[in-house]
Amino acid sequence: MESIDEEFRNYWETLMFFQSEELLHNGCVSEVISRFNGPSSPDTAALPVASKSIDLERNRRKKLNERLFALRALVPKISKMDKASIVKDAIDYIQDLREQEGKIRAEIAELESVILKKNPGFKFEGERSPPAHPKSKRESKAAP
Amino acid sequence: MESIDEEFRNYWETLMFFQSEELLHNGCVSEVISRFNGPSSPDTAALPVASKSIDLERNRRKKLNERLFALRALVPKISKMDKASIVKDAIDYIQDLREQEGKIRAEIAELESVILKKNPGFKFEGERSPPAHPKSKRESKAAP
DNA sequence: GAGTACACGTGAATC
């Protein structure tokens, strides 16, 4: 219960943080184009071709930040709100999780051996959890 | 053995990737300053004052990328080399790890109950692993 | 050749 609460707190803290950083700059919409490009065709409604790339890039940045803050929300014990620190904390957290998993697994093996010693041929319930990486919910089109 | 190998492969893949992105632009050293600022003092060895901020910012970017690629090296099953995807994969991975931890813990409880049923008063070895977040190796100076 | 992802330098904001 407690950890869930804390998680949520972290979530909103980060959200507010990033919002206050992002929306401060945007102010209003990006309809205002800084410069029109070339005297190409005055016929085609003065289409702002440059703003396409701008919005695209702006979107890329936004997405990365969202992901970053989502990551941040998952990690307890955050040192700073800094982007780099967020990633670093995530790294530390993953390492801790792994370490713990190893320990826990050893514990299980221990317990099982105890049981087996007392009851040879004991049948355990489910399959043991898979060894390396849990599950692959997405398929990777990884480059060759 | 296999997972370690794969981890390392991931590591170097990412390293090469980021290097080919970064060092391509830098080319040579940043000793070449794009513009000198003001005719301030021809006496003081033509010190490039503007390059200070530039190098600083460049460093910030580099640090974030290094962290990002370190994170990437930790995560198996990468979908894309994209920065945003790296973070997303890390998120998924953390969630999987947690999920697994829960399952494993339940398993332990199960095994223990089995043992205790057969041997009331059985004494287990070490302490059970801590409940929420493993350890706090760093102290947080978190902003108010 | 449009689409995608990136590094870059700069000005602003926060402490």
Next chain:
DNA sequence: TGATTCACGTGTACT
């Protein structure tokens, strides 16, 4: 103050 972090728009490279 100055240090630090950020978002921004632009140019470049790879597909």
